[in-house]
Amino acid sequence: MNQGTYPLAASMINQFNRLDQISNNLANVNTNGFKQDGLTETTFNHYLQRAQNEGFTPSKINTVTNNIPKIDAKFIDGEVGPIATTGNKLDFALEQADTFFKLQDSNGDIVYTRDGAFKNSDGFLVDSNGNNILNTDNAPIEIDDDVRAQIGVTQIPFSNLEKVGNNSFKLKDENEIALFDNNDGLIIEGAIEKSNVNSVTAMVELIDAHRRFDQSQKAIKTIDEINGTVIEKIGSNTK
Numbered sequence: 001m002n003q004g005t006y007p008l009a010a011s012m013i014n015q016f017n018r019l020d021q022i023s024n025n026l027a028n029v030n031t032n033g034f035k036q037d038g039l040t041e042t043t044f045n046h047y048l049q050r051a052q053n054e055g056f057t058p059s060k061i062n063t064v065t066n067n068i069p070k071i072d073a074k075f076i077d078g079e080v081g082p083i084a085t086t087g088n089k090l091d092f093a094l095e096q097a098d099t100f101f102k103l104q105d106s107n108g109d110i111v112y113t114r115d116g117a118f119k120n121s122d123g124f125l126v127d128s129n130g131n132n133i134l135n136t137d138n139a140p141i142e143i144d145d146d147v148r149a150q151i152g153v154t155q156i157p158f159s160n161l162e163k164v165g166n167n168s169f170k171l172k173d174e175n176e177i178a179l180f181d182n183n184d185g186l187i188i189e190g191a192i193e194k195s196n197v198n199s200v201t202a203m204v205e206l207i208d209a210h211r212r213f214d215q216s217q218k219a220i221k222t223i224d225e226i227n228g229t230v231i232e233k234i235g236s237n238t239k
Contacts, residue, residue: 008216015213017071022206025197031167033114034195040072078158081196092116093191102134102152103127111168117192129166153183
């Protein structure tokens with residue numbers, strides 16, 4: 001295979017991944033508290049250099065295949081979304097970027113969310129999926145005159161979180177979490193944090209990913225046509 005096709009094919013795969021990520025962000029542009037995903041792109045050179053430093057000697061094929069573009073990392077953009085006032089007493093927004101509400105999912109596990117659009121279900125505070133919102137002691141919250149004071153809030157770096165289920169997160173390391181004794185100064189009552197996805201920016205990124213994919217595809221087609229022409233000429237000269 002022509003060496004030029006390796007980076008082009010890898011670039012096409014990267015754009016597929018970008019398209020999936022951007023499309024998911026756009027699909028959640030109206031999801032309360034949603035945090036968009038991002039991707040970083042680089043080459044294998046970093047890993048190749050590290051291997052060389054550890055005594056590995058790359059062959060020619062190693063050099064070719066490790067010099068192609070790849071998705072280096074996926075990350076969660078923790079920027080706070082716009083805060084919209086609703087006036088609903090069971091709507092709550094978090095002011096700090098790295099703070100979360102605690103809830104118990106259908107499996108009984110404690111997960112975390114920034115979506116504060118809560119509801120009353122048989123006298124208990126729940127999220128839009130019917131999961132119990134928890135207090136500081138991880139117990140369900142009974143609705144009374146001061147619901148706000150009961151809501152448990154935690155502080156977790158986004159690097160220690162993984163997306164799960166419906167707009168929730170789970171911990172990677174249970175040691176990297178801070179628990180607040182109360183939520184004073186952390187919660188805005190009667191307001192909702194909206195998605196931090198900028199639809200205009202996401203559409204521009206979507207168009208860019210499509211164009212990059214198309215460019216790589218056309219380049220591979222051109223290489224294939226050149227190879228065909230060369231083979232034809234060589235064949236005709238050997239007759």
